[in-house]
Amino acid sequence: MPELPEVETVARRLSTVLSGKVIQGVSVLREKSFQGDPSRLTGLTIKSVSRRAKIISINFHEDIKIIVHLKMTGQLIYFSKKEKIGGGHPSQDWVSKLPSSHTRIVMDLSDGAKLFFNDMRVFGWWKVVSGEGAELEFQKYGPDVNTDAFSLEYFLSKLPNRRVSIKQVVMDNKVVAGIGNIYASEALFLAKIDPTRATNSLSKKEVTRLFPFLKKVIEDGINAGGTTFDGKYVDVFGFAGSYQNQLKVYGQDGENCKICKSIIEKVKLGGRGSYFCPSCQK
Numbered sequence: 192m193p194e195l196p197e198v199e200t201v202a203r204r205l206s207t208v209l210s211g212k213v214i215q216g217v218s219v220l221r222e223k224s225f226q227g228d229p230s231r232l233t234g235l236t237i238k239s240v241s242r243r244a245k246i247i248s249i250n251f252h253e254d255i256k257i258i259v260h261l262k263m264t265g266q267l268i269y270f271s272k273k274e275k276i277g278g279g280h281p282s283q284d285w286v287s288k289l290p291s292s293h294t295r296i297v298m299d300l301s302d303g304a305k306l307f308f309n310d311m312r313v314f315g316w317w318k319v320v321s322g323e324g325a326e327l328e329f330q331k332y333g334p335d336v337n338t339d340a341f342s343l344e345y346f347l348s349k350l351p352n353r354r355v356s357i358k359q360v361v362m363d364n365k366v367v368a369g370i371g372n373i374y375a376s377e378a379l380f381l382a383k384i385d386p387t388r389a390t391n392s393l394s395k396k397e398v399t400r401l402f403p404f405l406k407k408v409i410e411d412g413i414n415a416g417g418t419t420f421d422g423k424y425v426d427v428f429g430f431a432g433s434y435q436n437q438l439k440v441y442g443q444d445g446e447n448c449k450i451c452k453s454i455i456e457k458v459k460l461g462g463r464g465s466y467f468c469p470s471c472q473k
């Protein structure tokens with residue numbers, strides 16, 4: 192599942208190629224993937240592409256937006272005579288001919304380029320909304336981790352006085368948007384905090400220690416272009432990220448800790464695999 196750094200990478204790449212382009216038409220190949228009236232988009236000029244939480248927003252000069260959630264297996268691939276740009280879930284569609292059997296939406300641009308939305312499992316979506324409609328969608332999330340709105344004071348005020356694990360709290364989108372399983376595991380390792388700890392057992396000093404690492408892992412992830420696990424498709428068109436090479440604990444169970452050589456362990460927290468070093472993390 193793409194996390195914030197992967198989604199940010201896709202949004203940045205698409206903004207460079209889509210901004211200024213005019214939409215000639217949008218074809219919906221699978222109804223479930225699209226909400227709204229695609230014919231409203233014909234003739235509109237794309238202003239920019241941005242991101243909030245894990246939602247990509249295609250913005251126009253008019254009061255209309257296309258908001259896109261990639262969910263588990265979504266991909267956005269821009270294809271012109273000159274280039275192929277995009278990202279999301281790694282699959283054969285990164286390198287094969289498009290459209291494929293997973294293509295759900297095709298946006299035709301007036302210069303002959305196309306934007307493909309591929310989604311194997313069909314959980315992802317596009318919605319045509321007003322600016323207000325987009326805000327309503329964004330309000331479901333807490334502040335983005337990599338913004339000033341996510342401050343230490345805010346974080347301390349949102350921590351529940353409960354036994355729920357600290358890892359589940361940092362992954363709660365209503366507290367802070369953009370920290371998924373990979374980056375939560377890594378931040379807690381860097382802060383030397385056991386992910387299974389009850390949130391109400393953490394001292395203010397420990398929360399203060401954790402806070403900057405939540406921002407650091409996301410920033411490092413964005414700088415690396417995200418995390419791509421499926422090596423088969425890596426770097427054919429420069430789609431893949433490289434943060435997987437920096438992982439200290441995520442997916443490393445049974446391996447030696449890079450700091451103390453203890454064996455990395457895996458436990459389930461809130462149904463998600465959680466990785467930690469039992470010696471470094473207390």
Ligand SMILES: [Zn+2]
Nearest residue numbers: 448451468471
């Ligand atoms: Zn260790």
